[in-house]
Amino acid sequence: MKAIHSPALDLNLIKVLDALLETRSVSRAAETLGVSQSAVSHSLGRLRLLVGDPLFVRTGNRMEPTPRAQRLAEPLRDLLIGAARALSAEEGFDPLREERSFTISTSDSLQAVLLTGILRDAAEGDLRVSVALRSLDPDAMLNALDDGTVDLAIGYIPELRRWHDRQFLYRETHVCLFNPALVPVVPPIGLEDYTRYPHLMPSLRGGLSSFVDDELAALGTRRRVAASTTQFLAIPMILTQAPMLTTLPARLAQVCAGALGLAVSPLPFESGDYEISMVWHRRNSGSPSHGWLRQRIGDEAAKL
16 A cells, blocks of 8 residues: 555556557647647656666667567556546446437448448437447548547458457448449359459449459459449439449448349459457446446347
8 A cells, every 4th residue: 555655656657658559649649638748758868767778769760669668558548447447437328318429430321231230229218328320531530539538449351459358249241232233244243244343343442443342353354443432322312323233331231222123242252251340449348337328239240
């Protein structure tokens, strides 16, 4: 207990070290903490004396952590998260009695496939829960989790930060979608037909090539991408009027095919599958309301 109350143990120093580990910069750490650069430099000096290690070594424009600082990163981050959780702990959450709004970052395709159940409950049931949906690129998505503007991110998110938690939801693959009235082919579509017709390509970043083009190049062929869009749900509507093919996540394609009279076909090459998961900042792991949201989404994923 004496060590806990020692004047040398200043919890603000832990916040400074955590910010330096995240930003690798005194100026950016100061900006993150809302203090001056001299205050961060002074705290770093105190940390070095307390730990008996330089903690950071300047390499070019970056401050690289020493092995000792790297070993401290995880336990100190857990300490800060635990303190924040304890100070803001909810005793429980009843969605029928307590008002709560959540912000979820995910693609429009997953909004249509995965979140319709919880949105229906919010609209028709007695839940006092509201949901704001945002479509963000992967980098912005993780930053939004960190600054608290987003509660939960859902999608294919291969890279996390050390203070994020993840829950696997399901595996997804891709299929070909088209209008059989305008593209006269019969599933399963062959490679020749797949490359003969123009493509409308989904792209979260607005590009004109994807993994499909890499697979086709490996087979010694190519396709013509006539257009791309970041709005996945616009694609099936366009296909009702345009003689084009698209490659979409299988569950979204099935939903759209049934609603719009489109045809679904396996791809004429091996494309593999990928994980859909939900990711959140670890400070929310113990929150009953956040846990309720994750459980509800997990239940919807299980139905898929």
